Amino acid sequence: MKVVGIDEAGRGPVIGPLVIVGSMIEESKMDKLKELGVKDSKLITPKKRQILYKKILELTENHILIIEPKEIDEVLESDTLNLNWLEAIKSAEIINVLKPEKAILDCPSPNIKAYEDYVRKHLIDKATPLHCEHKADVNHVIVGAASILAKVTRDNIIEELKKKYGDFGPGYSSNPITQKYVEANFEKHPEIFRRTWATWKNHDNKKNQKNLDEF
Numbered sequence: 001m002k003v004v005g006i007d008e009a010g011r012g013p014v015i016g017p018l019v020i021v022g023s024m025i026e027e028s029k030m031d032k033l034k035e036l037g038v039k040d041s042k043l044i045t046p047k048k049r050q051i052l053y054k055k056i057l058e059l060t061e062n063h064i065l066i067i068e069p070k071e072i073d074e075v076l077e078s079d080t081l082n083l084n085w086l087e088a089i090k091s092a093e094i095i096n097v098l099k100p101e102k103a104i105l106d107c108p109s110p111n112i113k114a115y116e117d118y119v120r121k122h123l124i125d126k127a128t129p130l131h132c133e134h135k136a137d138v139n140h141v142i143v144g145a146a147s148i149l150a151k152v153t154r155d156n157i158i159e160e161l162k163k164k165y166g167d168f169g170p171g172y173s174s175n176p177i178t179q180k181y182v183e184a185n186f187e188k189h190p191e192i193f194r195r196t197w198a199t200w201k202n203h204d205n206k207k208n209q210k211n212l213d214e215f
Contacts, residue, residue, distance in 0.1 A: 001027045002061075004100035005142030006091045009041070009150035011083060011108070013171035014182060014197040016158050018067040020087060021150040022094035022103075023060045023142055030141055032059055039144045040137040041151040053152040056145045063094045064153055069194045076196040084109045085118060092122030102129045104143050106136040165189055173199040 004024040011018060025033065036055055037048070044052065056062075067090065075081045087108055095103050109115040116132040133139065137147040158171065165185070169177030179199070186193060186203040193200050 001101045002098075003027050003030070003102045003104065003142055004095065004098050005104045005106075005136070005140055005144070005146045006094055007106045007137050007143050007147040007150055008087060008108075009147070009154040010171075011087075013178075014173050014194050014199045015069075015168050015171035015178065015192050016161060017069065017154065018072060018087075019150045019154040019157070020065045020067065020090045020094065021146045021153065022063045022091070022098055022100075023056065023146040023149060024062070024098045024100050025060045025142055025145075027102075029059065033141045033145055038141050038148065040135075041144070041147040043138075044148065046155070049148050049152050049155075052148050056149055060142075060145060061098060062146075062149060063097045064149065065090050065094065066153070066157070069192060072194055073196045084115065088115055088118045089122055092119050095119075095128060096122075096124045099125070100128065103131070104136055104140050105130065105132045106143055106147070107132040107134055161192060165192060168192075173197065 002024055004022045006020065006022045008018060008020045010016060033056070036052060038052055038056065041049055067086070072086070075086045076083065091105055105119065107115050112132050112134070116130050119130060119132070120126055136143040162168065167177065168181035169175045171178055173179070182199050183203055186200055195201070
């Protein structure tokens with residue numbers, strides 16, 4: 001039986017893309033991932049993640065989606081979608097491409113049943129067995145594999161962005177380096193920012209207020 005695990009990296013940052021990955025393997029080969037030490041990416045050092053990344057690619061079939069800030073903003077500005085539904089739609093896209101016999105998803109929504117139903121609505125094969133679970137990346141090695149691929153893929157993209165745009169820290173709103181970078185560059189590089197995030201909006205609002213004060 002071919003089993004796919006799906007996980008993401010980069011839901012929270014104000015800078016950079018969201019990466020969602022599906023990793024698929026024959027259930028009989030799952031122990032090979034365990035023997036390598038595959039687990040949730042947050043429990044592994046960056047160096048070990050890079051090593052495992054290559055080995056996971058050799059052992060599994062994968063589909064990697066990179067969702068840029070512009071697409072995230074368009075979803076959050078719509079009346080019908082949110083970040084959870086975006087992740088569900090992209091997860092269904094991964095399942096439709098890989099065609100597993102079972103899919104295990106790390107569920108971002110507090111309502112697991114509603115999330116599962118929403119994913120299934122977007123499947124070509126509605127009968128595909130789905131298992132949605134909080135902390136699936138911790139509890140299922142194949143989801144852990146997906147989490148490693150997602151994290152390393154995003155980290156590599158972030159390093160390339162820093163070469164081009166300068167050091168913006170980890171990209172999270174709570175980080176002082178990121179805060180200073182957003183303040184200094186929020187208008188200069190619209191393609192790397194999530195403009196629906198409060199951090200970006202606050203600076204934009206301050207700029208608009210300043211312009212009004214000049215009248």
